[in-house]
Amino acid sequence: MQKPILWLLLLTAFLVPAGTAAAQDSGRWQTISEQDGVTISFDTQTLRYADAAGTTIIFWQKNLLTPAAAQEFVTALNLTGDKAHLSYFLEERRIHLANRSSAIDELDLYDTQQTLLETNRIQTPVWESIKPESAGEAVYRAVAAYLTAHPQQIFPAAAQ
Numbered sequence: 001m002q003k004p005i006l007w008l009l010l011l012t013a014f015l016v017p018a019g020t021a022a023a024q025d026s027g028r029w030q031t032i033s034e035q036d037g038v039t040i041s042f043d044t045q046t047l048r049y050a051d052a053a054g055t056t057i058i059f060w061q062k063n064l065l066t067p068a069a070a071q072e073f074v075t076a077l078n079l080t081g082d083k084a085h086l087s088y089f090l091e092e093r094r095i096h097l098a099n100r101s102s103a104i105d106e107l108d109l110y111d112t113q114q115t116l117l118e119t120n121r122i123q124t125p126v127w128e129s130i131k132p133e134s135a136g137e138a139v140y141r142a143v144a145a146y147l148t149a150h151p152q153q154i155f156p157a158a159a160q
Contacts (some may be wrong), residue, residue: 028043029041029043029044030146032142033135036069037066037068037072040063040135041061042060042139043059046060047059047143047146047147047155049155050094056095056096057147058092058093058105059092059093059143060090060091061090061092062088062089063088063089065088073086074086083118085111085112085117086110087112088110089107089109089110091104092107096127100129100140102127102128102130102139103122103126103128104125105121106119106120106122107120
């Protein structure tokens with residue numbers, strides 16, 4: 001993983017506290033929180049179990065940035081060229097429900113025209129504990145609530 005992308009991951013952990021309640025969109029993306037210029041949502045159409053036991057889930061998370069927040073990221077990460085037009089990023093995430101831990105499998109940067117600027121497939125995802133009152137906990141709670149409310153819509157794990 002490139003060093004600037006690691007900083008992007010770290011910044012999102014601190015910039016978006018979990019202080020807002022989960023607001024429900026009527027579409028594909030369910031909004032989890034909106035704070036400090038970052039709107040975090042998860043994709044209900046990609047939510048699936050990663051294992052037959054149902055202990056780990058996989059889904060895509062969108063982090064939509066206001067122009068001011070995008071500029072903060074661009075400046076903090078010293079992004080140049082096309083990457084200076086960052087608008088949002090998508091993360092393919094895993095959450096281990098019982099262990100309350102999460103990992104990122106892929107991170108993709110996009111501009112306002114939905115053009116892919118960069119993709120980073122994480123070779124060895126790092127599992128991190130989900131901290132209380134963090135953005136990670138807001139994601140965990142929103143996704144777990146969706147799983148409970150819509151069990152018939154969640155894709156089972158592929159047969160091994």
